[in-house]
Amino acid sequence: MPTTxxxxxxxxxxxxxxxxxxxxxxxxxxxxxxxxxxxxENHTISTPLTPEQAFTPESIEDIEAMLAANQEGFFKD
Ligand SMILES: [Zn+2]
Structure with a gap:
């Protein structure tokens, strides 16, 4: 009996x-x-960006750069 x-x-x-x-x-x-x-259907449904979806590799790099800059400032004091 074949699967249908x-x-x-x-x-x-x-x-x-x-x-x-x-x-x-x-x-x-x-x-x-x-x-x-x-x-x-996909066009009619508007899906707002969730914070997770907003995390692109670029934004992660930005955050890492910001954290690195903050750490430098922290260690200066
Ligand atoms: Zn068909």
Missing amino acids: VKCPTCQKEVIWQESAKFRPFCSKRCQLIDLGEWSE
């Missing part, structure tokens, strides 16, 4: 096998439709 999944786009049964390139979708078309919907 339902195509998320059209609910058609897809056999989960190596040749089903677009699984869990039945076809490339269904995959693209789903991706399109996903990206549209």
Whole structure:
């Protein structure tokens, strides 16, 4: 009994096998439709930056430079 999944786009049964390139979708078309919907959703949902997301490698370097500068000032006194 092969494993089957339902195509998320059209609910058609897809056999989960190596040749089903677009699984869990039945076809490339269904995959693209789903991706399109996903990206549209993504555009409408505005996600404010959390402090964690704001930590880029650049900002970490800035913080480290600031800490180093503070330490120098500290040791001068
Ligand atoms: Zn489909």
